[in-house]
Amino acid sequence: MQRILVTDPISEQGLHELYAAGDFEIVEKVGISAGELVHVIAEFDALLVRSQTKVTKEVILAGKKLRVIGRAGVGVDNIDVRAATKAGILVINAPDGNTVTTAEFTFSMMLALARHIPQANASLRSGKWERTLFTGVELRDKILGIVGFGRIGTEVAKRAQVFGMQVIAYDPFLSVTRGEKLGIQVASLDETIQKADFITVHTPLTKDTRHLISDKEFAMMKRGVKVLNCARGGIIDEAALIRALDEGVVSGAALDVYEEEPAMANPLLSYPQVIATPHLGASTVEAQVNVAVDVAVGLIRLLRGESYPHTVNLPALSAEARKKVEPFVQLGEIIGSMAAQTIRGSVQQVQIKYFGEPITQPIDAITRSILKGVLTHFYREEVHLISANLIAEEIGIEVIETKQPRHATYANLIEVQLSGDQSKVAVAGTVIPGHGLHIIQMDEYSVDIAPSEAMVLTWHRDQPGMIGHVGGILGQSGVNIASMQVSRQENGGQAMMILGVDREVDAMHLKQIRDTVGMDRVLYIELPIQS
Numbered sequence: 001m002q003r004i005l006v007t008d009p010i011s012e013q014g015l016h017e018l019y020a021a022g023d024f025e026i027v028e029k030v031g032i033s034a035g036e037l038v039h040v041i042a043e044f045d046a047l048l049v050r051s052q053t054k055v056t057k058e059v060i061l062a063g064k065k066l067r068v069i070g071r072a073g074v075g076v077d078n079i080d081v082r083a084a085t086k087a088g089i090l091v092i093n094a095p096d097g098n099t100v101t102t103a104e105f106t107f108s109m110m111l112a113l114a115r116h117i118p119q120a121n122a123s124l125r126s127g128k129w130e131r132t133l134f135t136g137v138e139l140r141d142k143i144l145g146i147v148g149f150g151r152i153g154t155e156v157a158k159r160a161q162v163f164g165m166q167v168i169a170y171d172p173f174l175s176v177t178r179g180e181k182l183g184i185q186v187a188s189l190d191e192t193i194q195k196a197d198f199i200t201v202h203t204p205l206t207k208d209t210r211h212l213i214s215d216k217e218f219a220m221m222k223r224g225v226k227v228l229n230c231a232r233g234g235i236i237d238e239a240a241l242i243r244a245l246d247e248g249v250v251s252g253a254a255l256d257v258y259e260e261e262p263a264m265a266n267p268l269l270s271y272p273q274v275i276a277t278p279h280l281g282a283s284t285v286e287a288q289v290n291v292a293v294d295v296a297v298g299l300i301r302l303l304r305g306e307s308y309p310h311t312v313n314l315p316a317l318s319a320e321a322r323k324k325v326e327p328f329v330q331l332g333e334i335i336g337s338m339a340a341q342t343i344r345g346s347v348q349q350v351q352i353k354y355f356g357e358p359i360t361q362p363i364d365a366i367t368r369s370i371l372k373g374v375l376t377h378f379y380r381e382e383v384h385l386i387s388a389n390l391i392a393e394e395i396g397i398e399v400i401e402t403k404q405p406r407h408a409t410y411a412n413l414i415e416v417q418l419s420g421d422q423s424k425v426a427v428a429g430t431v432i433p434g435h436g437l438h439i440i441q442m443d444e445y446s447v448d449i450a451p452s453e454a455m456v457l458t459w460h461r462d463q464p465g466m467i468g469h470v471g472g473i474l475g476q477s478g479v480n481i482a483s484m485q486v487s488r489q490e491n492g493g494q495a496m497m498i499l500g501v502d503r504e505v506d507a508m509h510l511k512q513i514r515d516t517v518g519m520d521r522v523l524y525i526e527l528p529i530q531s
């Protein structure tokens with residue numbers, strides 16, 4: 001039975017999905033220490049976390065059986081996604097479930113900031129009646145700068161427009177056309193922060209967004225600006241924010257997230273102009289149910305071999321898309337493997353040529369499969385579809401893809417050409433509806449043979465007796481020939497033979513074939529055929 005470990009508090013409904021599935025063993029260890037997690041993770045197939053558990057490289061390396069890590073929420077910065085990718089572990093999240101909740105929270109913070117509500121509340125409770133001290137500002141006609149215009153940024157903008165604010169936004173993926181449709185101004189980061197009266201950030205925390213707002217950016221802002229961070233600690237440089245508060249550039253800040261959490265001794269908490277909450281952006285009953293149920297369903301589906309749309313380190317495919325692309329994915333791995341087993345020396349470049357139907361499919365899935373087929377023969381560790389691209393990049397293999405809508409002869413064709421320090425090799429294949437996968441080219445030889453798990457390839461002189469001789473040796477060794485193709489460049493010139501065989505050919509009989517007069521090269525290869 002597959003085992004799922006839950007290490008952060010998630011809603012009852014999410015847990016219910018896991019238990020109700022019936023085919024998994026669920027272990028809850030909320031609050032587990034980092035050391036204990038490294039110790040126990042080897043026994044689990046899946047791990048379910050929120051933001052408290054740090055899924056470090058050590059945890060991932062210790063997770064020998066681990067196949068999926070589920071994050072009940074959006075941000076995956078508590079998971080070492082690169083290490084997971086390299087280990088072939090899928091990372092999934094639940095990005096839709098807390099969007100509105102977090103946008104509403106950000107908006108509450110903006111109103112609280114504009115009207116000093118937390119400070120006034122504290123003042124009254126301490127026995128004071130300070131009406132002039134807490135004079136605020138209206139949101140109407142103010143400019144809201146949004147940095148990061150994804151799901152939450154968009155929902156914040158809608159609410160701001162209802163309050164009569166003008167919205168200006170920066171996001172590298174936000175087009176002017178979309179901005180026009182939504183009635184907002186699309187601008188650069190500099191222009192956004194220069195014009196805004198309120199600035200709110202809604203990007204993920206990545207190496208590019210760490211300290212996205214720092215001294216240089218504060219120096220460009222309007223004096224008296226108010227800033228909000230309900231996304232991730234670290235997007236706003238906290239030391240620079242302190243300087244901007246001290247200098248009066250920033251008149252107020254609303255923070256839900258911190259560079260270090262829990263933020264027990266953060267100096268920003270001593271500033272009266274700062275309102276602060278303990279990472280509550282996603283904390284509503286509704287959002288916690290949504291994200292927990294989404295990610296629990298995702299884990300169940302993936303462990304059962306089905307699909308889930310929110311995969312962080314592998315493009316997700318619908319069941320229908322998967323069905324369509326699957327034959328090309330299988331063909332890709334086979335021809336990649338065949339090319340890798342026939343090249344002499346190492347591989348430096350993988351050139352993939354797609355013709356016809358594959359270009360209408362999610363090609364990334366096919367390319368990953370080709371790389372898996374190639375790398376499996378060169379890389380010291382197991383290669384997965386998840387890790388294939390990253391491993392190719394890490395070991396410096398250049399991958400080039402070209403796409404042509406048509407091929408002169410075939411409705412679909414994939415060619416894999418490997419170039420290395422000693423040689424080049426090209427293998428092409430096609431999918432023939434109703435007749436399965438066919439290898440149709442091996443270097444300059446045209447062939448037509450269905451790939452099989454075990455194959456013998458020979459390169460030899462085109463002369464009488466070669467087929468009989470090879471067949472005879474295989475017969476003596478007790479190996480049955482299931483299929484065969486012979487191809488030559490010219491009568492009496494170079495030729496090649498591809499044989500599908502029923503079992504492995506031993507080294508002694510391969511040597512006998514190799515010693516045949518007129519034989520240049522013999523290879524026994526095994527291909528990743530899926531039953």
Ligand SMILES: NC(=O)c1ccc[n+]([C@@H]2O[C@H](COP(=O)([O-])OP(=O)(O)OC[C@H]3O[C@@H](n4cnc5c(N)ncnc54)[C@H](O)[C@@H]3O)[C@@H](O)[C@H]2O)c1
Pocket residue numbers: 074075076095098099102147148149150151152153170171172173202203204205208209212230231232256257279280281282283
């Ligand atoms: N406080 C909380 O409890 C809470 C709750 C939910 C989400 N979050 C945080 O909010 C973040 C955003 O969530 P979302 O659902 O809107 O994600 P999203 O992926 O829909 O949107 C993020 C946007 O940021 C943009 N972006 C990336 N790099 C950028 C850069 N350098 N400059 C400007 N824009 C950039 C992306 O293009 C994308 O449009 C999450 O990554 C998460 O860390 C916090």
Ligand SMILES: O=C(O)CC[C@@H](O)C(=O)O
Pocket residue numbers: 050051052072073074075076098279281282283
């Ligand atoms: O687990 C939480 O409540 C925080 C979630 C939030 O930060 C997210 O990224 O989805």
